[in-house]
Amino acid sequence: MKYLIILIAFTISFSSALIVDFDCPEVVTQNIEFTCSLEIFEGEGVYDFKLDLQKDGKNIARIYNPSEDSFKSSFYYIKEFIETGSDEDIRIIIEEFGDLNGLIKLRKESSTENFDFSIKVEKNEEEEEVENDEKEIDSDNDEDDEDREEE
Numbered sequence: 001m002k003y004l005i006i007l008i009a010f011t012i013s014f015s016s017a018l019i020v021d022f023d024c025p026e027v028v029t030q031n032i033e034f035t036c037s038l039e040i041f042e043g044e045g046v047y048d049f050k051l052d053l054q055k056d057g058k059n060i061a062r063i064y065n066p067s068e069d070s071f072k073s074s075f076y077y078i079k080e081f082i083e084t085g086s087d088e089d090i091r092i093i094i095e096e097f098g099d100l101n102g103l104i105k106l107r108k109e110s111s112t113e114n115f116d117f118s119i120k121v122e123k124n125e126e127e128e129e130v131e132n133d134e135k136e137i138d139s140d141n142d143e144d145d146e147d148r149e150e151e
Contacts, residue, residue: 017042017043017113018040018041018042018043018047018106018113019040019041019042019043020038020039020040020041020104020106020115021037021038021039021041022036022037022038022104022115022117023036023037023038024036024092024117024119026119026120027119027120027121027122028094028119028120028121028122029121029122029123029124030094030095030096030097030121030122030123030124030127031093031094031095031124031127032093032124033064033091033092033093034091034092034093035089035090035091035092036089036090036092037087037088037089037090038082038087038088038090038104039086039087039088040082040083040084040085040086040106041084041085042084043084043108044084045083045084045108046080046081046082046083046084046108047080047081047082047083047084047106047107047108048077048078048079048080048081048106048107048108049077049078049081049082049088049090049104049105049106049107050074050076050077050078050104050105050106050107051063051074051090051092051102051103051104051105052074052102052103052104052105052114053074053094053100053102053103054102055096055098055100059073059074059075060074060094060095060096060100061073061074061092061093061094061095061102062074062092062093062095063078063090063091063092064090064091064092065078066078067079071091071093077105077107082106094119094121096121097121097122097123097124098120098121099118099119099120099121100118100119100120100121101116101117101118102116102117102118102119103115103116103117104117
């Protein structure tokens with residue numbers, strides 16, 4: 001009889017799955033801040049939040065942490081970020097481009113639930129122009145140096 005009670009308690013603790021709504025723009029731009037919203041409909045209590053987005057084994061997103069008033073690597077959880085029934089905005093910057101897949105992780109005590117998401121990140125053309133301008137300036141300086149050497 002003891003085993004039956006333990007099994008029932010174990011089953012109940014895993015049967016209260018979270019239902020979440022994670023709403024982001026369909027397409028965003030590399031290294032430009034954007035906002036997503038997260039809402040939890042089921043479950044109870046307050047959850048830590050993590051956005052797990054990697055490329056080639058490297059975390060490629062930064063998340064705004066309101067308690068620290070700064071952007072931090074998405075490697076870290078934002079503690080006590082969202083409560084069941086509330087809707088929170090999440091400010092994100094993604095450093096790489098492409099069609100990316102990631103995980104939303106919600107943690108409460110020792111239990112973590114994961115939710116898949118996908119996002120398209122377009123290359124930031126303005127950054128490419130700045131890089132090209134810097135290369136042209138360097139190239140011009142190299143030519144000036146060569147002219148000076150010939151004199």
